[in-house]
Every structure is written in structure tokens, then in C-alpha cells.
Amino acid sequence: MKLNLLPTKVKQEGALTGAWITFGVLTLIGVVVAVLMIVKSNGDLSDASGHLADQMQRANTADTTSKQADAIMQSQNVGLLTRNISLANSMQAHCSVYPQLYNSVRGYIPSFFRLTSLGAAPIDDTTSTITMTGVINNYQQYADVMLALWRIPGTISVSRSEYQLNNSYVPALTPEDQTGRRIKPGESNLPDDPLARLAAMQAAAKPDSFQNIGNFGGDPTLTRQAMPNATVVTIQVTLKKDLQTPDPRATLSSPLSTGTPATTTAGGSGAPL
């Protein structure tokens, strides 16, 4: 039998030494790992910051360059230049707008509708009105002309006015007229008795000299108006067409906000620009 003669504290000290070693190792591990984390994160942050600075510089350069392009295009001189060119082009282009419109519309005006006046005026920036004044011979043509003008491309509406109905009609019977012969508005019934009818027709007013109706047979420079039994009518065609006029004074006087010339809807003869 072996006898342990060592004091009990010797055993305890040995155990404590192991504990202290473990303590040291654990502490060292903690410190080392902490230092590594700090060093690595600082390194990462430094790299990222450097990278960011480089990229920001590139981005700023790109941004500055881009703004330079904007500055060029938005400078007052370029604005004036663009506006002046735009105004010049629109002014010159507008000189042909009315002739082109009238030439294009002309093909749709039926031959029986003899124009005495043709005008147009803008309503807004998309629609305009063409006003035609002319002569037609009968009520049927008053209907036909509407259908004909509806064929104009872009037509929105066609309206008509001023036709004076002058067609002959069948009157009501009277004691003298038991037949009901056709007469014109304003005329009296024609009697059945042949002698009385002859007297009535002889009594009816009829031209016995040059009447100069509608400027026919007179000064050729004067406008030919309606022939006898014909009517002057006015027809308005509303269609999709921009007839607005560039307004140079308003355009040049306005602040530089847009290159688009100012326009006016005044239009039409006698209206100031």
C-alpha cells in the first residue's frame, strides 16, 4: 500500500495551474480574435473608402460632364438661337399654309357650287373653320353640296345657312282655280278659265330691260352674285387643321422658356397678327 504523503494543497495548486493556463489561452484567443477583427474591418473599410472615393470622383466627373452638356444646351445664347431659328422656320412655313389648305379643299367643292368668297380661321391649335360663300341653283344642290364637302379629309362638321326656298309648289284650290297648277312663292293661283289665265300671266311682272342682276353683263371685275332663281349660301366646314399664326412680337418679347414660337388664333382677314 502506497501512502500519499504530499499535503492536499499541492494537488489543488496543480489543478489551479491548469485552470490558469486555460484562463490565459481563452483570454489570448479572445484578444487575438478581437484584434484580427478590428484589423480586418479597418482594412476593409479603408479599401472600401478608397474605392468609393475613386468611383465618386469618376461619377462626379461624369456628372460634371453631363451638366456641361446641359449647360451648353440651356445657355441663353443657345436658347435665343433655337428660338430665332424656330420662329424663322415657322414664319416661312406659315406663308404656304393657307394656299395649301385652299388648294387641297378646292378639289372637293362641287362644280355647281360657284364660290364668291373663301376664307378660313383657326379655332384652336388643332381645329379650324373654312367659310365658303357661293351660289347654288336649287334645293337639291343645297343637300348635295353638304355631302360633297363631307369628303374633305379631317372634316369634323359641315353647317349651312341662308338658302331661300324658291321652288314652285302645288297651291290649295280656289273658286277660280279648280286644278291646282304649280306656282312660285308669292304668286297667285292660276285661273282655270283660259282667257282669265292669259290675262293673269300677262299681268305678272316680267323684265322688259337689262336688269343687271348679280353683276352679270356688267363690270367684269365685280363679283358675280346670284343669278335669278339662284341663292347665295354660306357653308362652314370645321376640320382638323392648325392655322395658328406665329406671333413674332410675342415670341421675341417673351422670356426664354421655350423654343416654340407663340401663336395667335386671331387669323382671318382683318384680324391683327
Add this chain to the structure above:
Amino acid sequence: MKSRLVIILLGVFLMIIALSYGYSIFSPNESEAQMDNDTAQRAELEGDKLSQSQKRVDLAKKTVAEQAEVWRGIEDQYTPSTNLANGGINIGENAWQLVVDTPKYRDSVQKEVNDQIKKGGVKVLQGPFVTNPPQSGATILADYFNYPAIPFPVVIFDLGQIQVQGNWNQIMTNVKSWATMPRYLAVADGLRIDGTSPYLTGTYNVSIVGYIRGNQIYVPVPESAAPSGGGGGLGTSGGGGFGGPGMSKGGGMGPSKGGIGPQMQGIGVGK
């Protein structure tokens, strides 16, 4: 036994403390680095647009150059010259001389309008009148040349109603010809046709615009006598000599370079 456990636990605690401290530095740094990387990535995308931006600058310069070239073409054909004898006007003259020159210039404009209105072979029934300029050197620039209300001197004549007589083609040609009026920009508007062919009457309105060439301009000059005792005035006390209020800004008889110069150069009007 207990003290050994205490020591080990103490080590564990210290390790945790150290790791916590390390993590407290590590985590924000890594987050910030990540944010920096994200931002850098976006910045990189923006930076990659540098070539596009440069192209935009080049395109802008090219566009401006093209526009300037277009304007030079317009300027050559549709602006009056600076030579009074050739129907133009020299805006660089002093305002007193400008008052003398402008009526002659107005007559040139009227002649050009009269020539233009007959284009197409029409007969003129109602011709327009080009307004006379004011006789005041103090107001002629503002009233006739619209300067400085408009950033550069420009004459604008709203000629009002014009009536011409001819056949259909003559009137159409006449109206369209305003687009090619020499030395001026014109717009014909509101055409109405009346009458019976071949004696049709065309009625329309015309406005014309003349961009005045020049790169210097005089300041307004005084036209009314200076109040007694005041400075300036011709040959009186005060400023003496040519020290009138209108000329003082330009310095003696020298032209003022302000105002018109940069804009006129920029739009290509200046010669």
C-alpha cells in the same frame, strides 16, 4: 475545485469581453465598408457613363454648331445688311445719326415691301405702309428697334391688311412668296379670296421681322435740354462738353459694349 472553475469562467468572460469589443468595432466597420461598396458600385455605374456624358457634350456642341450654321444661312438671306446705301442700317452709329439714318432705312424697307407685294403678277389694291421711326435719339432704339425690350435690336412691322387682285394662281403665288422675301422674315396670314375669277381679290395680313446685325450699340442720347444748374448738357457746366447723361456711360463718344454684344455674337447675328 470551485476556484478552478471560477478561473476558467473568468477566462471565458474575458474572452467574451475581448470578442465583444472586437465585434463592436468589426460590425460597424464592415457595415460601413459594405455601404461604401454599395455606394461605390452605384458611383461606378454613374462613372461608366462618362463616355456617354462626353458624347452628350460633343452632341451638344455639334447641335449648337449645326444650329449656328442654320442661323447663318438665315442671316445671310433674311436679315438686312449694315450698309445704309444697300438698304440696311448700321446700328452702331450714335443715336443722333441713327435718327437721321433710320428714315432712309424705313424707305428701303418700304421699297422692298412694295417689290415683294407685287410678286406673282398681282395688282395691288391696298398696300401696306411701313411705320415711320420716331425722331428722338433717346427713344429710337426702344421704339423702333425694340431694344432692350428684346435682347437684340430687331424691327417688327405688323403691316396689317393687304389686298391684291389676280387669278387664283397669281394670288397663291403672291402669298407664298412672302416666305422668300429677301433680307426679312415675313409671315402672311388669314388669306381670304373673294370675287369671280379671273378678277379675284386676295386679302391677308403680313408681319415682317428684320434682325439687325451689329455687335455694338450706343446708349440712348439726351434730346431735351438739361434743367438749369444740373450737370451734363451740351456745352454747359457740370459734366461739360459731351458730358450728357446719355453718353457718360459709354465714355465720351465711344460706344457702349454692354447688352447687345454677347447675345448678338451668340446667336450669330453679330458680324
